[in-house]
Amino acid sequence: MYTPQELISMFHKHGIEEKLSTSLGSKVTIQASSIQNLKSTKRSSIYQLQLQKHTDTFPIIFKIYHSTKYKNEVEINVYSQAYPFLKEFLPEIYLMEKQGSDTWVFMEFVRQIRGQLTFTPKHFDYIIPTLAKLHAHTHEENFKKEKKTFQHWFPIYNSVKMKNDREKFISNTMTFLDDAKKDKQLKDIIKPHYKPLKNLYSNGPDFFPELLNSGYSITHGDLHMQNICSKDVSKNEPWAIQFIDWESAKFAPTWFDMIVLVEILLGFRKDWQSNAEEIRTHAVDVYTNEMKKYGIEFKTKPIHLYKMAYLQRTLEKGLHTQLRRIFDNRGGELLPYHLEKISTWGSELGIYK
The missing domain is CATH 3.90.1200.10 (Aminoglycoside phosphotransferase (APH), C-terminal lobe)
Known part of the structure; x- marks a missing residue:
């Protein structure tokens, strides 16, 4: 698990804001103070970040899949190789890239049904x-x-x-x-x-x-x-x-x-x-x-x-x-x-x- 400061410096190093701006078709900046860790396990870490676009801000999810030895290949490939075929059933994927043995995915923030209503x-x-x-x-x-x-x-x-x-x-x-x-x-x-x-x-x-x-x-x-x-x-x-x-x-x-x-x-x-x-x-x-x-x-x-x-x-x-x-x-x-x-x-x- 990384601190917000560590993530921001990694994002700068790899030009993530520029890549997200290209993907989203408009200049965005990552709000450093908005970074929060939602879940971290041996297999993956999930963060929520706010992007600023003009005067608006909106949340996205940043997921790090730690090395493929943790059985992440199927999900990584669903989001990369199978995305065109399955995209109506998936969150929108903005950016994916390999960083050493990790895989980084920036994707649409989607709300789990759990917690939104009393399920009947x-x-x-x-x-x-x-x-x-x-x-x-x-x-x-x-x-x-x-x-x-x-x-x-x-x-x-x-x-x-x-x-x-x-x-x-x-x-x-x-x-x-x-x-x-x-x-x-x-x-x-x-x-x-x-x-x-x-x-x-x-x-x-x-x-x-x-x-x-x-x-x-x-x-x-x-x-x-x-x-x-x-x-x-x-x-x-x-x-x-x-x-x-x-x-x-x-x-x-x-x-x-x-x-x-x-x-x-x-x-x-x-x-x-x-x-x-x-x-x-x-x-x-x-x-x-x-x-x-x-x-x-x-x-x-x-x-x-x-x-x-x-x-x-x-x-x-x-x-x-x-x-x-x-x-x-x-x-x-x-x-x-x-x-x-x-x-x-x-x-x-x-x-x-």
């Missing part, structure tokens, strides 16, 4: 249309036409590499389950599910051929409210949305995005759970109808695809995450929710016996 289930209706538009825009042949843009760096869910990754995760999850069975705190929660899960996992890493055949698109992969942005959430109609934090993006079955957006949030929102069936059914209907507008229809019943996507994601990753968090003393509150859904939906769909 009806608000899914205002987000899902943009998600469906992203999936339709990048669906199957549309993505394949852009092969040159994405080859060599974009993760493909049915690739050998990603299948091997799933097998590794599952193997680690099985080890966690063995440990959990012996753990004082966890053994009573795990015991009823232990045998069915072991049997189920022996048929992995892919549990539903119908899901794999239901159509692939670019999925964002991490659609929590802090990664969904909009300038205006005051209207009761679909919002103009930009998505940020693309490091989990991949070419995958489209339904995975609906799971993070809807079902994982349902898992956390105890106050919604008495209406959970109604909320998820409505969200699935909205998504299915939006996709239909682009000529995309699903052969398998959409609510089944939704449940399959939830089970696939939870079995390959969700359980692993919750158990690891518990063993690291960092929460894991979704574990009972995941186990209950694996047993009920898994039984309904014939994989949990």
Whole structure:
């Protein structure tokens, strides 16, 4: 993390004001006193800065991706190589450049939905249309036409590499389950599910051929409210949305995005759970109808695809995450929710016996 003074001197050294002025088509200056650090991790640092243009000032985001060893390549390439193809779903990128092993990005300031309003289930209706538009825009042949843009760096869910990754995760999850069975705190929660899960996992890493055949698109992969942005959430109609934090993006079955957006949030929102069936059914209907507008229809019943996507994601990753968090003393509150859904939906769909 740099101090504002250090950043200003780096900006001067690299002629950043001049480059931003060229990009924005008008002279801008960075207000040194406005620089604030929003977040810093090993992977990246994010700052907000004010630019002055004539008599106006406006905020922008400056993000430093620290060396590529921190798995930043996908997001960096989405913002650089894939920007022309995806730009209606992204913040505007003003300037990108390499500085040693770091990558600098100056981009439009977009407001996260989280914090702008009290989120209720009806608000899914205002987000899902943009998600469906992203999936339709990048669906199957549309993505394949852009092969040159994405080859060599974009993760493909049915690739050998990603299948091997799933097998590794599952193997680690099985080890966690063995440990959990012996753990004082966890053994009573795990015991009823232990045998069915072991049997189920022996048929992995892919549990539903119908899901794999239901159509692939670019999925964002991490659609929590802090990664969904909009300038205006005051209207009761679909919002103009930009998505940020693309490091989990991949070419995958489209339904995975609906799971993070809807079902994982349902898992956390105890106050919604008495209406959970109604909320998820409505969200699935909205998504299915939006996709239909682009000529995309699903052969398998959409609510089944939704449940399959939830089970696939939870079995390959969700359980692993919750158990690891518990063993690291960092929460894991979704574990009972995941186990209950694996047993009920898994039984309904014939994989949990």
